[in-house]
Amino acid sequence: MFRKEFEELKATGQLPSPSGVGMRILTLTQEEDCSIDELIETMQADPALTGRIVKLATSAQVSTSRPISSLNEAAMRLGLKTVSTVALGFTLVTGNRSGACTRFDYDGYWSESLACGIAASKLSRELGRADPAEAFTCGLMAAIGELALACTHPEDYAEIIDRLASDPGLDRKLLETEAFRINHCEVAASLMADWGLPERFQDVVMYLEDETGEDSLDESSMQLFQVLVDGAIIAKYCMAGRQADPVLLEQLNLLRRRLDAGDIDLAELCDEVVADWVEWGAVLELPTEDMAERVRSANLEQQLSGNKVIEVVEAAELPVRVLAVDDDPLSLRVLARHLKEAGHEVHTARNGREALAMTLKLRPQIIVTDLNMPDLNGLEFCKALRRSRFGKRIYVLLLTGDGNEERVLEGFEAGVDDFITKPFIPRVLLARLRAGIRLVRLQEQVERDQEIHMKNAMQMTRLNRQLKEAANTDFLTKLPNRRCAMAHFERTWKHAMDTDTPISVVALDIDHFKRVNDDYGHDVGDVVLQETSRVLRQSLRRQDLAARMGGEEFLVICPGVAVDVASHIAERVRSAVEENVVEFGKFKRNVTVSVGVAQYEPGIVDIDHLMRLADESVYSSKSGGRNRVTISPGLTPKLRSA
Amino acid sequence: MDNSDDKSLLDLEIVASLKALGGDDDPELFADLVSMFMDDTPARLQAMDEALSAGDSEALSRVAHALKSSCGNLGAFSLAELCRAIESAGRGGDVDGARPLVEQSKTQYERVRTALEAELA
Incomplete structure (x- = not known):
């Protein structure tokens, strides 16, 4: 696209x-x-x-x-x-440490990216989700699209940065698409594709800033996505420290609750991230040492407990974004001045049509509009507003020339929330405005609560899925475990019986594994298991399932094939393992496997029976000198050898 | 002319509050408002004349409404009141009834202008 x-x-x-x-x-x-x-x-x-x-x-x-x-x-x-x-x-x-875009903070950009990579990598390791090294790199490069746009369009991008700085409510991606017809997430994904990075990376950066992004991702991208989203929050905190704003603190609060479930302390984690950040900053010559001061001098616990949702009544005093609409320039000037004086962010429009266009762009929380205007009057404007999804939530205060009750009723029917007659008394205008703000804040809080609710529910779903996954996966080798293999085997077996198609199994056992463990230690043993699993996985067909059954024993279930094909697969595995040199510390050599193959034939009563035949062949391989494949003679050995 | 007439010609309390409203942030506010008023009003008065000769009661009430807003903001209440009367005459289709009111508005505007200029000095 x-x-x-x-x-x-x-x-x-x-x-x-x-x-x-x-x-x-x-x-x-x-x-x-x-x-x-x-x-x-x-x-x-x-x-x-x-x-x-x-x-x-x-x-x-x-x-x-x-x-x-x-x-x-x-x-x-x-x-x-x-x-x-x-x-x-x-x-x-x-x-890429400097460039032509005067507004782009290159050091800041890389420092935040570095913090994101470090945080994502730590989360990945602590939670056992995704791969820590991948999380690091993906975090480091996740925002590369912003850098790319700043490098290719230095002046236009400087303007976007300025606009974002003056109005944080604006949507960066939208501004980018308006200016370049492509946003930074799309640029990042394209760059990564161009560089041949894993497809996961592209998927994840594409949806990283999308609230519903997770819905679009598959299982393997999801884990990376999650640690990156959370890593980005921590990175923002590294950059902001004691200047963290309420929105960021709210995100941190949610993150803390999520991490609590995994028994991880957010404040401790942040401390570790900052320490690594400074260390890595020195390695990469980034000024993170200086930046870290902001976060070192901050107290996250205090910040979070101080960030209680602001009381609604108090919030009515906080500034809002107001759009003032009047066709008479003089009246508009006075009105805007009163609103500004009260501390609000004020934008102006001279008629309903202009106001409608500005509403879409500026997303005001409150609109104060005159009734009589050429080109879409106050009522028509309000009706149009209420038809749009966003316009429904805006508080509309109507200015009328007279208190004519018919006109006022018409106004309420068109969807205005309140009215005030002109010439207005400033204090009354501001008092009515405060009533409106209170309502707007209440509504915002309800929406925020709902969002928290939804996020928690999503979190639960995700957690359940992870638990399920963990229950089916061998932690060390990431292969399916015995439990998973048996469930899969039941299904495959039933399918084979129902459709009268062949099914075979391959059983493997690493030779002299105990000796590796004894001579080189368990670390080396672990690496040997991981390496053998990797090679095993790579040697299989798509439809075969390999599982670690325990210790150094593995099983492969091969649906749809008889022993002739299955023994080819077995031989491929055996030679691949033999050819793969495992290197770790002092250990530098290959290992071998003893393999047994068995196929279903009438008379084999169940899965266990078939597995037993394969295991017996493994023993034959062992006693025959190891590093070999033995095909089970099946139930009628005499007939076959005759 | 007595005091109450003066007050309805130009409400000095409103003038003072507008001057104060500008404050340090927007010190030119009052001067801007006055110059907007003086730039726009002659054209509006002329538009009312044209509406009268064309017998266009709708245009008449629309222009009167706009001028009424401006006057109200500056505290020129008697002129605003005249505009309100013209607006409602126009709405009732009574172009002839509005004619003397438009004439009075022109005289009244000159007085408001003088008063405003005095405030600017």
């Missing part, structure tokens, strides 16, 4: 891009036959980059075991794809 617009941006040659090494990494990863060594060599050409990647790999570890010391190890831990992505992110930060 916005492909053309993005190509136009690209044609300016001003889009942010990874610098030297980053660009080479990008080209390499887009080649089909790029080797690990080539990539690692490229990264090592930049010692600062290497240091940063190693540091990140260490901080993104789930268990806090030994620090990671080499790029090889980092690649092993994070996976090559993630390491490349991380490298790309870092070269972006170092290569």
